[in-house]
Amino acid sequence: MLKGKHFSPNQVVALTFLGLILAGAFLLMLPISHRDGMWMPFLDALFTATSASCVTGLVVCDTGKVFSLFGQLVIIGLIQLGGLGLMLFATLFSVALGRRINLQDRMLIQASLNQNDMSGVVRMSLRVAKYTAVVEGVLGTALALRFYQQFGLKGIYYGYWHAISAFCNAGFDLFGNYQSLVGYVHDPVVNGLIALLIILGGIGFAVMSDVVHTRHFRNYRLHTKLVLVSTVALIALGTLLIQVMEFDNGRTLGTLSVGDQWMASFFQSVSARTAGFNTFDLMQMRTSTILVMVLLMVIGASPASTGGGIKTTTAALLILSAHQVLFQKPECVIFGRRIDQETIHRAFAITTLSIIWIFLAIIGITYLEETSLVEALFEVVSAYATVGLSSGLSQHLTAGGKIIMILSMYAGRVGIMTFVMALTARRREALIRYPEEKIIIG
Numbered sequence: 001m002l003k004g005k006h007f008s009p010n011q012v013v014a015l016t017f018l019g020l021i022l023a024g025a026f027l028l029m030l031p032i033s034h035r036d037g038m039w040m041p042f043l044d045a046l047f048t049a050t051s052a053s054c055v056t057g058l059v060v061c062d063t064g065k066v067f068s069l070f071g072q073l074v075i076i077g078l079i080q081l082g083g084l085g086l087m088l089f090a091t092l093f094s095v096a097l098g099r100r101i102n103l104q105d106r107m108l109i110q111a112s113l114n115q116n117d118m119s120g121v122v123r124m125s126l127r128v129a130k131y132t133a134v135v136e137g138v139l140g141t142a143l144a145l146r147f148y149q150q151f152g153l154k155g156i157y158y159g160y161w162h163a164i165s166a167f168c169n170a171g172f173d174l175f176g177n178y179q180s181l182v183g184y185v186h187d188p189v190v191n192g193l194i195a196l197l198i199i200l201g202g203i204g205f206a207v208m209s210d211v212v213h214t215r216h217f218r219n220y221r222l223h224t225k226l227v228l229v230s231t232v233a234l235i236a237l238g239t240l241l242i243q244v245m246e247f248d249n250g251r252t253l254g255t256l257s258v259g260d261q262w263m264a265s266f267f268q269s270v271s272a273r274t275a276g277f278n279t280f281d282l283m284q285m286r287t288s289t290i291l292v293m294v295l296l297m298v299i300g301a302s303p304a305s306t307g308g309g310i311k312t313t314t315a316a317l318l319i320l321s322a323h324q325v326l327f328q329k330p331e332c333v334i335f336g337r338r339i340d341q342e343t344i345h346r347a348f349a350i351t352t353l354s355i356i357w358i359f360l361a362i363i364g365i366t367y368l369e370e371t372s373l374v375e376a377l378f379e380v381v382s383a384y385a386t387v388g389l390s391s392g393l394s395q396h397l398t399a400g401g402k403i404i405m406i407l408s409m410y411a412g413r414v415g416i417m418t419f420v421m422a423l424t425a426r427r428r429e430a431l432i433r434y435p436e437e438k439i440i441i442g
Contacts, residue, residue: 010418017053017082017414024049024078033071043402047394050406052078054413055306057171057276057388058379058405060395064174075172076161082413083168083201083306084132128205131212136163139197146189166197169307171276171388178392181267185279186260191267198275199235202301203227222337223313227302230312234299238269241292251284272296274307276388283375283391290378297385298354308386308412310354317347346417353416358384361408368400369393383408 028045031037044060051058052075067075144159151158158174165172173180184190200208210224217225243265246253253261264279271277272293282293300309317332321344324332332339358380365376375391382389383405397405 013085013418014414016085017410020078020081021046021049021053021410024053024074027074028067028071033067033074035066035068043399047402047406048075049078050409051388052076052170052172053082054386054409055079055083055168055170055274055308056383056386056409056413057165058383058390058394058409059172059178060397060402062176062178063172064176072161072174076164079168079170079172080164083164083170084128124205124209127209131205131208132167135197135200136160136167139163139167139193143190143193146187146193162194163197166194166275166277167201167306169198169201169274169276169301169305169386171271173277178390178395180276180278182279182281185256185264188263191263191279194275194277195267195270198270198273198277199231201306202274203231204302204305206304207302222335223303225335226313226316230316231302234273234296234312235266235269238272238292238296239266242268242289245286245289245292249284249286252280268293269296272387272389273299274301274309274385274387276382278389282389287374290374293389294377294381297381297387297389298358300385300387308384310351310385314347314350317344318351321347350415350417353420354384357408357411357416361404364404365393365401368398368404369396379405380408384412386412 025042025046025048027033028048029040029042031039034040047058047060050056063072063075140160140163142159143163144156147155147158147162149155161174164170171180175181175183181190181194204227207224207227210220211228214220214224217228220228239262243253243262246265247261248254253264256264267277267279268282273296282290285293298309299315300311301307302312316334317339320332320334320339323329332341332344361380361384362373362376365371365380366373369376371379371391371393375393378389378391379393381387386409393401394405
């Protein structure tokens, strides 16, 4: 396994993603990766490799039409490796060879899986591999059977390819013309299977493990309870708002039946939280609905999952902290458990750094590109939260705009805290404690 004797675990995680991206960019540049047999410009290959490795889904070219079978397999390989993390595959390889997993390795696995402690990280890695194989295998088979009816043998390939893309919350598709799943807006089978894959990939492997091995909600760990409640609440709220705001919009939901409207609203509410598939033209939505989508994208999926965003638990802690302050509670309590202040401080730090990054990236995009503020906001948030929903801007970016988006996808996937801590020196314990003094806020 990769050693981190001279690097912190955060730096190793960041470097493994960087190595995966560069290797993928090299492969995607090759003529064998393209239907026309031509070399791909490095920056376009780097953008595509970053989007795939960071399970985002933003593209600068039509995946289904531009890339050959080899190129498509490279992309789906990057999605699988990026979604689960290279350290997981290194762990599985070491276990298969009978190698001992030492303390340094366990620290790297812990950072890769975003766990709070090192106990059981190897066992968790094996569970992640098992859950992934079962979910992608079973639901991929169901998708393959559905697509076989339409595409024949190619449909089997499509089924498993899109199952991996959905479970890893990547949002890449092979249907061409940048249409994503618009052709399946009336199809409950495709909508249901893809949405289920997105949800299972987005709740996190620790939650999946807890649900599988614990029978009753009251016995779940606090993390699991918070993730499940916040996930259901966000999906329900997003579905309701999209339906209410778009049901009479003839360019989006207005021409659909009532049942199809609710199905499309539900699917888009699920997909907006880092998956990147869509079943209707998002840029025809009202501005208010676009802002709702942006909020869903910012929150994103849950920790230790294949998705991005600031995470559901972070958003929940912000609300709980605000409730504590507004109602003058002595402690932040949920489900009969107290949340420690360090965790709350971390939630605020993640949110603050994310807002700063998004704001600066929007400034850069609006300066370099001929685009509106709403389009820039949508595209930047989609990149940083590793969603992949697009206003169409990515296909027209200049070199500078592509670099901003590449960095945003990378920072969003490795995690803004990991990204910043990888660039800074290791923390040193303070030897001096300064006197306290109050300041006025609010």
